[in-house]
Amino acid sequence: MAVTDIVAAPAPSTRGTKKKLKASPVIFVIRKVATLLITLFFASLIVFFSRFILPGDPARFLLRGRSPNPAALAAITKQYGLDKPPVEQYLSWMGGILHGDWGRSLAYRQDVSEVLLARLPVTLELVALAAVFITVLGLAAGILASLNKGGWDRFILISVTAAGAIPPFVAAIALTALFSVQLGWFPSFGSGSGGLDRLWHLTLPSLALGVTYIAFMARVTRSSMNEQLTREHVEVATSRGLKPSAVVFRHVLRNAMAPILTVSGVLIAGLLVSSAIVEQTFGLAGIGGLLVQSIDRLDFSVVQAIVMIVVTAFVVANTIVDLIQPLLDPRIAAGTESR
Amino acid sequence: MSKLLEIEQFSMAFPGRGNLLSDVSLHVDDGEAVALVGESGSGKSLTTRAALGLFPETSRLSGSVKVSGLDTTTASGTKLLELRRNRASMIFQDPRAGINPVRTVGDFVTETLVRWRGLSRQEAEAQAVAQLEQVGLRRAKEMMRQYPHQLSGGMLQRVMIAAALLDSPELLLCDEPTTALDVTTQAGIVTLLREQQQARGMGMLFITHDLNLAGSLCDRVYVLRKGEVVEHGGSRQVFTSPQADYTRQLIAATPSIDIDKVPAVPVQDDQSPLLRVEGLCRRYTLPGGEILNALNNASFTLAKGGSLGVVGESGSGKSTLARMIVALETPDAGELEVSGRPRAHRALKAGERKLLAKDVQIVFQDPYLSLDPRIPVGKAVADVFRLHQGQTRSAALQSARELLDRVGIGPERFESKPRALSGGQRQRVAIAKALAARPKLLVLDEATSALDVSVQAQVLELVEELRDQLGLTILFVTHDLAVVSRLCSELLVLRDGVIVEQGSTAQILGAPASEYTRTLINSRPQLLWQDQPV
Known part of the structure; x- marks a missing residue:
């Protein structure tokens, strides 16, 4: 067949791409992980040394109002290693972290890791539950809006814009007033005692925490879906007789995931930081509340530890997003992605 | 034979935009190949999509579109699914966007x-x-x-x-399936479609803007213009004795290779050439570390007042060459001289670039992208006069008005933004912008490929006129041999970055020396009733 001859000669670019794909995934992962480590290193530098440019002497704080006795001051300074040169302090701090030792809290007179371990689970659960709400409600609202042009779209867009403007503490008060004071469905205070009780206690806080992000997620989902819906491959799929639901699931949602995922990565840090306010409002003993207290008390080792955890969570989440992207869109792995 | 697809008095309207299709009637029988020919905006895609029940939202329909008796304008969702799954399939224009x-x-x-x-x-x-x-x-x-x-x-x-x-499928709908492809690739796809259509006895509706392509594939032709069928009949009859004025214009505008009409090579005087290229190379390093030779060891000269066509398929390096000449790319090796000034192997400095721009200007393929959407066209051209001729604001505006008038853009368009102009008008503005620098060499990079045939014909005519009147030297980069045969006296055929053939256009088209040039010439659509070339 004459037709075959023309196709037989493979385009040079095709050959090149294939060769590259074999070596690429390993290099891709290594490069991403290396970037992660370098970012964390620089973040740790900033986190640690920013203490030296902030006002206030932690040792004085420990003496709380008592008249500063120079001898006692010197003793405390020595005890916490505050007299050594900054670089040496950094190295011992970093070395400690790598062994799981985050230093001692000035205010609690305990190891930082103990203080954190008591509080971290609540925050993580809060953030995780909020993430579930954001994903489920945000995606659902976005998909619904993009697939139902007209009334529904406008309704969702307006309510989502309004919801996006509500700060977490207002949402917290409003939700408490409605669901725990008026209706009495959910508790308004405390973190409960594990299991379902914990879930029950965290529902309102996580909703309050997530409401801005649900709105954000819904908007991103909607616009990303709308963009994909106009693509020609969607029309092709329809023309081949795929059911509308199959078209959406196979050819729209999957393609629309990339921007949604990118945004999710950025949201993580925001959630951890905003959790401070929500924890305060609902009386939860999490690290958000602890962060605010510790800054107030110049408890620098706790502050550093929490900031480091937030930064790490952020960088790791974004690295994971970067690693998932090529699985969603093979063109990214090939480096030929063009959108 | 039964009627597989029968469209009767089909109209489609949008609120506020009037009728996009009015009273379109056409039919495709079992096992018959029918072409629907029209330029952009003629409604040919809308018509074809209607056969699958793919209507744009908010459109108002009247008339009927029946596929094997099922009227898609009124059919239920389930019936439409059944139709799309079992009876009719569609092949789209751009496979890269469609998969x-x-x-x-x-x-x-x-x-x-x-x-x-x-x-x-x-x-x-x-x-x-x-x-x-x-x-x-x-x-x-x-x-x-x-x-x-x-x-x-x-x-x-x-x-x-x-x-x-x-x-x-019983019915195969093809929406410009070869427009996004190279000529040689197009030839293969057209052969394949014809083979399959005949072997399976499918009915086929083939949409195209290219009359020659329609004639090479289909027995009957419908000519569509602004949502109305202006002519239909057997392909041969429509070609040889068109009834409607529009069809006649379309046939006249469709470029064809006519060796007798190739412009003659101008007499060479002994002055040095305007453009001299010697052993020019450009390499790209691909993301994977591989090296792509976009242009390899190219050598040619172009005399003042000459016209050179650079022909090749995608990836042949023809655009790389054009971009190097206007210094948008830096050569890796070799010499490039414009007006006797050798080009440095580095990015040009601002002053050098301005000096070069006085000699060489380029017009790009897509006038929708190459004009700044926020600047009125008159000002866009006047700016060039101020930059390169040092004219005052008012003098520049006056010069711009004269020049735009010269390329066929009247003073009433002077204040228009590009989006208010049609594709052909935009390309005229782009040409005027290039000419405002009073260049000696005008590089046209696929400057007519994004335009409809009738508009392309007008723009080509304009370029021809300018060449003759202003004594411009022209370098025309294109994939279309017919366009070159009309405009350029010399020809250069590129393939994978290598010049496979160069010389006078008439000689190359008349007796191609290289196998590849022959393939290019033979890949052009052959009308069904014409003899195959030897």
Whole structure:
């Protein structure tokens, strides 16, 4: 067949791409992980040394109002290693972290890791539950809006814009007033005692925490879906007789995931930081509340530890997003992605 | 023979935009190939999509579109699904946009088989591989696991055809299936479509803007203009004795190779050439570390007042060459001289660039992208006068007005933003912008390929006129041999970055020395009733 001859000669670019794909995934992962480590290193530098440019002497704080006795001051300074040169302090701090030792809290007179371990689970659960709400409600609202042009779209867009403007503490008060004071469905205070009780206690806080992000997620989902819906491959799929639901699931949602995922990565840090306010409002003993207290008390080792955890969570989440992207869109792995 | 597709008095209107289609009637019989020819905006895509019940939202319909008796304008969703699954399939213009880029080729091809024909994955895959091989794709098994971006455009279009054929449709709708492809690739796809259509006895509706292509594939032709059928009949009859004025214009505007009309090579006087290229190379390093020789050891000269056509398919390096001449790319090796000034092997400094711009100007392919959407066209041209001729604001505006008038843009358009102009008008503005610098050499990079044939003809005429009146030297980069044969006295054929043939246009087209040039010439659509070339 004459037709075959023309196709037989493979385009040079095709050959090149294939060769590259074999070596690429390993290099891709290594490069991403290396970037992660370098970012964390620089973040740790900033986190640690920013203490030296902030006002206030932690040792004085420990003496709380008592008249500063120079001898006692010197003793405390020595005890916490505050007299050594900054670089040496950094190295011992970093070395400690790598062994799981985050230093001692000035205010609690305990190891930082103990203080954190008591509080971290609540925050993580809060953030995780909020993430579930954001994903489920945000995606659902976005998909619904993009697939139902007209009334529904406008309704969702307006309510989502309004919801996006509500700060977490207002949402917290409003939700408490409605669901725990008026209706009495959910508790308004405390973190409960594990299991379902914990879930029950965290529902309102996580909703309050997530409401801005649900709105954000819904908007991103909607616009990303709308963009994909106009693509020609969607029309092709329809023309081949795929059911509308199959078209959406196979050819729209999957393609629309990339921007949604990118945004999710950025949201993580925001959630951890905003959790401070929500924890305060609902009386939860999490690290958000602890962060605010510790800054107030110049408890620098706790502050550093929490900031480091937030930064790490952020960088790791974004690295994971970067690693998932090529699985969603093979063109990214090939480096030929063009959108 | 029964009527497979029957469109009767079909009109489509949008609120506020009037009728996009008015009273379109056409039919396709069993086993018949019918072409629907029209320029952009003629409604040919809307008509074809209507056969599958794909109507734009908010459109108002009247009349009927029947496929095997089922009227798609009133059919229920389930009936439409049944129609799309079993009776009619469509092949789209751009296979790269039409196949989901994040799923494998295999997933695309087997999708319909697995989802409702009830085949197991293995069975579906076996069928798909057989079908891919039948449409001329080798190593189909491997291809099933590849992603669309790993295949060439021609291969992807074959994949799309295979996917359409797997549903064994009675009616095959083709929406400009070769427009996004190279000429040689187009020839293969057209042969394949013709073979399959005849072997399976399918009815085929083939949409194109290219009359020659329609004539090379179809028995009957409908000519559509602004949503109305202006002429229909047997292909040969429409070609040889067109009834409607519009059809006559269209035939006249369709470029063809006519060796007698090739402009003669101007008499060479002994002055040095305007453009001299010697051993010019450009390499790109691909993301994978591989090296692509976009242009390899190119040497040629272009005398003052001459016209050179650079012809090649995508990836041949023709645009790289044009971009190097205007210093948008830096050569890796070799010499490039414009007006006797050698080009440095580095990015030019601002002053050097301005000096070069006085000699060389370029017009790009897509006038929709090459004009700043926020600047009125008059000001855009006046700015060039101020920059290169040092004219005052008012003098520049006056010069711009004269020049725009010269290229056929009247003073009433002077304050218009580009979006208010048609494609042809925009390209005229782009040409005027280039001419405002009073260049000696005008580089046209596929400057007419994004335009409709009738508009292309006007722009070509304009370039011809300018060449003759202003004594411009022209370098025309294109994939279309016919366009070159009309405009350029000399020709240079590029393939994969290498010059395969160069010389006078008449000589090359009359007696091509290289096998590739012959393939290019023969790949042009051959009308069904004409003898095959030897």
